[in-house]
Amino acid sequence: MKGSKKHCNWDSRIPAKDEGYVHVVSIPWKNQKEYWWNDICADIMDVFGLSGGRYTSHPSENKMDFYFKSEKDLQLCKILISEKI
Secondary structure, three states: OOOHHHHOEOOOOOOOOOOOOOEEEEEEOOOOOHHHHHHHHHHHHHHHOOOOOOEEEEEOOOEEEEEEOOHHHHHHHHHHHHOOO
16 A cells, blocks of 8 residues: 555564563554444454553554564554555
């Protein structure tokens, strides 16, 4: 998807707030409906479990960051949400 790079940060080496979580996907709040966020969060929890195990999540004013411990989980998350971004 050509426009996806404007909406998501796929840089996998941004320092995380929690030790060991170094791979990040950033998803902006802008132009999204509440149900869309419910779907994204539900999909991520269905695959990776609750935050604090394989990933952590950090909301900010403009986006939510999902930090993963492994590159494999980061790639899986990208695939999981790519259709919705």
